Amino acid sequence: MGKRVAIVGTGQTHHRSVRRDVNGQELIHEAAVRALQDAALTIRDVDGVVIGNMDHFEGINYVDCWSIDGSGGYLKPTIKLTTGGTTGATLAIAGYHMVASGMFEKLLVIGWEKNSESDTTGAISTCADPIIERQIVAGAISGLALEAQAYMHRYGATPKDAARVSVRDRRHACNNPYAQLRGEITIEDVLNSPKLADPLRLLDMCPRSDGACAVIFASEDVAEKICPAPAWVLATANRHMYSDYTDVVEMSSLLSMVEASRELWKKLNIREPLKEVDVIELYQPYSWAGLIWIEDMGLCKKGEGPRLLWDGVTDMGGELPINPSGGVVATNPIGATGLIRCAEVALQIQGKAGAKQVPDVKLGVATGFGGNWWTDMLALGKKKPL
Amino acid sequence: MERVAIVGIGQTKHEARKKEVNFAELVYEAVNNALKDAGIGIGEIDNVVTTCNDFWDGRTISSMATGDVSGARGKNVSVVEGDGTFGAFYGLTRILSGAYGTTLVTAYSKGSESIPYLITNAAFDPIYMRSLGLDLVTACALQARRYMKRYGITEEECALVAVKNRGNALANPNAHQGMKITVEEVMRSPKIAEPLKAFDLSPVSDGACCIILAREDRAKKMSPRPAWVKGVSFCADAYLLGDRDLSECRALEKAAQAAYRMAGVQKPREEIDVAEIHDAFTYQELLWTEGLGFCGPGEGGKLVARGATAKSGELPVNPSGGLLGAHPVIAAGLIRIAEAARQLRGDAGGMQVKEDVRLALAHGVNGVCGQSHCVWILGRN
Numbered sequence: 001m002g003k004r005v006a007i008v009g010t011g012q013t014h015h016r017s018v019r020r021d022v023n024g025q026e027l028i029h030e031a032a033v034r035a036l037q038d039a040a041l042t043i044r045d046v047d048g049v050v051i052g053n054m055d056h057f058e059g060i061n062y063v064d065c066w067s068i069d070g071s072g073g074y075l076k077p078t079i080k081l082t083t084g085g086t087t088g089a090t091l092a093i094a095g096y097h098m099v100a101s102g103m104f105e106k107l108l109v110i111g112w113e114k115n116s117e118s119d120t121t122g123a124i125s126t127c128a129d130p131i132i133e134r135q136i137v138a139g140a141i142s143g144l145a146l147e148a149q150a151y152m153h154r155y156g157a158t159p160k161d162a163a164r165v166s167v168r169d170r171r172h173a174c175n176n177p178y179a180q181l182r183g184e185i186t187i188e189d190v191l192n193s194p195k196l197a198d199p200l201r202l203l204d205m206c207p208r209s210d211g212a213c214a215v216i217f218a219s220e221d222v223a224e225k226i227c228p229a230p231a232w233v234l235a236t237a238n239r240h241m242y243s244d245y246t247d248v249v250e251m252s253s254l255l256s257m258v259e260a261s262r263e264l265w266k267k268l269n270i271r272e273p274l275k276e277v278d279v280i281e282l283y284q285p286y287s288w289a290g291l292i293w294i295e296d297m298g299l300c301k302k303g304e305g306p307r308l309l310w311d312g313v314t315d316m317g318g319e320l321p322i323n324p325s326g327g328v329v330a331t332n333p334i335g336a337t338g339l340i341r342c343a344e345v346a347l348q349i350q351g352k353a354g355a356k357q358v359p360d361v362k363l364g365v366a367t368g369f370g371g372n373w374w375t376d377m378l379a380l381g382k383k384k385p386l
Numbered sequence: 387m388e389r390v391a392i393v394g395i396g397q398t399k400h401e402a403r404k405k406e407v408n409f410a411e412l413v414y415e416a417v418n419n420a421l422k423d424a425g426i427g428i429g430e431i432d433n434v435v436t437t438c439n440d441f442w443d444g445r446t447i448s449s450m451a452t453g454d455v456s457g458a459r460g461k462n463v464s465v466v467e468g469d470g471t472f473g474a475f476y477g478l479t480r481i482l483s484g485a486y487g488t489t490l491v492t493a494y495s496k497g498s499e500s501i502p503y504l505i506t507n508a509a510f511d512p513i514y515m516r517s518l519g520l521d522l523v524t525a526c527a528l529q530a531r532r533y534m535k536r537y538g539i540t541e542e543e544c545a546l547v548a549v550k551n552r553g554n555a556l557a558n559p560n561a562h563q564g565m566k567i568t569v570e571e572v573m574r575s576p577k578i579a580e581p582l583k584a585f586d587l588s589p590v591s592d593g594a595c596c597i598i599l600a601r602e603d604r605a606k607k608m609s610p611r612p613a614w615v616k617g618v619s620f621c622a623d624a625y626l627l628g629d630r631d632l633s634e635c636r637a638l639e640k641a642a643q644a645a646y647r648m649a650g651v652q653k654p655r656e657e658i659d660v661a662e663i664h665d666a667f668t669y670q671e672l673l674w675t676e677g678l679g680f681c682g683p684g685e686g687g688k689l690v691a692r693g694a695t696a697k698s699g700e701l702p703v704n705p706s707g708g709l710l711g712a713h714p715v716i717a718a719g720l721i722r723i724a725e726a727a728r729q730l731r732g733d734a735g736g737m738q739v740k741e742d743v744r745l746a747l748a749h750g751v752n753g754v755c756g757q758s759h760c761v762w763i764l765g766r767n
Contacts, residue, residue, distance in 0.1 A: 001484040002482060002483035002484035002485070003483075023513075052467075054440070054446060054447070055439075055440040055441055055446070055467070056440055056446045059508060059512065060508060060509075060512065061439070061441040061505060061506070061508040061509040062468070062509045062752060062753045062754070062757075063467075064467075064468060064622065064752060064753070064758065065509065065622060065625055065752055065753030065754070065757045065758055066509065066511070066625055067625075068622055068623075068624060068625045068757075069624075069625055069626075073622050074622070074623070074624055075621060075622070075623065075636065075637060075640060076621065076622065077619065077620045077621055077622070077641075078620075078621075078622040078758060079466060079468065079472050079475070079476065079620065080466065080467045080468055080472075081464060081465060081466055081467065081476070082438075082440070082447075082449075082465060082467045083447065083449060083464070083465045084446070084447035084449075084450075090464055090465065093464065094464060094476060096483070097476070097479050097480045097483040097485060098476070098479045098483075100479075100482075100483035100484065100485070101478070101479035101480075101481075101482035101483045102387060102482060103479055103482065123446050124446060125446075126444070126445050126446045127445060127446040127447040127448075127450055129451070130444070130445065236462075236485075237462060238462050238463065238464075239460070239461075239462075239463075240449075240453045240458055240463050241459060241460075242450075242453075242454070243410065243450055243451060243452075243453055243454040243455075244450075247454075259460065263462075370447070371447050371449070371450055372447070372450050
């Protein structure tokens with residue numbers, strides 16, 4: 001059996017649409033140093049570095065090698081993982097397994113992206129099969145619009161329901177000093193913002209950001225010595241269901257979320273996630289995901305997402321607050337985004353979330369979304385696992 | 387530490403251009419070969435790690451192409467970007483973590499659909515270095531010169547590696563550049579980047595490889611002759627070429643020492659029976675044999691010259707022909723692991739160095755001029 005693993009430190013950059021003051025390595029460095037400071041460690045204490053982003057946003061090949069000066073990976077084991085939008089969550093899951101293996105005691109895990117240096121939609125469009133699909137798939141927005149259309153059609157939800165999700169997250173983001181978009185918006189603001197791909201409007205969508213996040217995973221042998229209240233990794237689950245866009249036959253729900261969450265709840269012995277989970281940081285690239293995917297993870301029945309939103313169940317102060325950080329519609333440095341979810345849940349468990357803090361968090365869940373309708377999930381808890 | 391073994395290996399035939407298959411079909415063949423080799427079905431695979439590189443594939447989220455064919459549907463899966471040895475490392479830790487009993491690891495490249503100059507040029511700093519026109523070949527030419535000048539290594543000694551490995555590749559049914567050549571032919575081959583000549587360079591191949599790792603209790607029910615993982619480590623050096631002395635390989639030394647320590651290897655040259663290493667260029671095999679401790683600094687040339695690394699030598703290096711025999715870029719290191727496992731099983735056919743192989747080494751590289759190395763020690767017991 002492997003080692004138990006906890007998060008003992010987290011760090012984020014101040015995320016902006018453009019960070020002209022730093023290059024990529026400096027951006028990475030900013031997050032890495034903050035995570036080390038948070039754990040009161042130095043880079044000498046760290047056994048290795050796990051890093052990830054999406055290559056074609058910055059156009060840098062072999063990022064594990066290139067990033068050494070920023071990551072501190074000099075003469076250390078350094079490895080890169082990348083899975084598209086899920087990258088950040090994939091990195092966290094890797095941090096867990098590598099430390100649990102006993103091969104590392106303390107591992108620095110870094111996700112980053114400098115999207116201002118990219119043609120984001122151009123780069124994303126090349127994920128489609130070059131022969132059959134690339135001519136018809138344009139970036140992330142059109143695919144998500146298809147999901148929203150299918151969901152509206154099947155369950156009768158409205159753009160106003162989705163707008164409620166954006167309003168929630170943007171309000172939450174006002175409590176987050178690192179968030180890119182800090183400023184409340186109204187339902188009307190969302191419904192009157194420019195239409196991008198029917199039914200999606202600008203304020204339904206995430207921005208793209210420059211930012212990095214670093215998380216230190218430590219084994220049970222040292223975790224409690226480093227940090228009096230570490231956030232223990234309780235379980236992970238993921239599904240990358242599809243290879244091609246044309247494989248996706250059911251668009252009104254996210255099947256990878258259905259399968260991954262089912263596995264996660266089973267591992268955690270959870271029957272009623274809405275009651276048993278204290279906080280969720282959902283990788284929600286657009287407002288509609290805040291309706292559809294919470295149904296898919298079993299917080300409510302299909303079609304009931306809007307009711308949960310309007311009842312305030314997922315607001316700060318609600319039964320199960322979602323995205324106290326403001327989530328992805330406020331900040332989205334893509335390769336870091338999933339890891340930020342994990343870091344934010346860790347802060348909640350540690351009671352270090354400041355104005356974002358949800359009271360008495362014992363169990364939190366972080367998710368990642370990306371690739372071809374893929375989901376990666378982690379559960380973190382206050383209590384050391386048995 | 388829990389014991390883990392390699393219970394299945396599968397490769398495609400590696401060729402200059404595999405026009406008839408796409409990435410998915412390429413990997414599918416290797417996966418099926420590995421499952422067949424292990425004598426199991428995909429149902430016995432608990433989780434999957436694919437290895438990819440968006441630049442070599444000309445595709446964002448390139449792992450999209452090979453998840454399904456690696457059997458990832460309905461399973462936990464992850465993706466390492468870089469050489470296959472690094473992907474296999476993560477696959478190993480997923481077993482050691484206690485989460486899974488088996489991991490299937492794949493890696494592939496289609497060099498025929500790539501423009502290596504642009505792809506490896508993109509590894510250099512975009513502001514200061516890229517516009518100089520550096521790519522893997524020209525940067526490695528700088529490394530070759532520094533190494534040769536410092537230690538008096540000759541072009542002929544480098545040529546011996548080309549002769550040896552391409553000759554070895556003749557016995558490898560999957561290799562792409564098996565040939566009988568002479569030192570004179572290597573010396574006369576066209577200059578690519580001083581001091582490197584055409585035969586000093588590995589080809590860029592199309593091909594895929596798959597290995598299946600299993601925890602001891604599962605392994606014993608599968609392969610009759612598993613190759614046990616005894617030690618493994620990896621390490622990265624500084625990024626800027628000017629921050630390193632390119633005639634040294636500190637990262638490799640560190641990775642090798644850690645892997646040896648884990649495997650209980652004290653005298654690598656005497657204890658290791660065969661090594662499959664990342665010979666992207668002839669001089670690199672010499673330099674890496676030094677970093678691995680097979681000889682002292684600057685002695686790599688003498689080592690090959692006296693035949694120590696020949697198939698029949700005291701420490702055969704790359705009996706499969708190495709990368710000089712076939713180099714499907716991202717799969718290169720995973721193929722080294724597969725070939726090392728084959729030697730331990732004693733079923734390497736014409737490549738078999740001797741009957742009684744007890745300890746084998748496999749090695750992979752990420753980045754330019756060997757910036758990051760991964761070293762595996764595999765054993766029969």
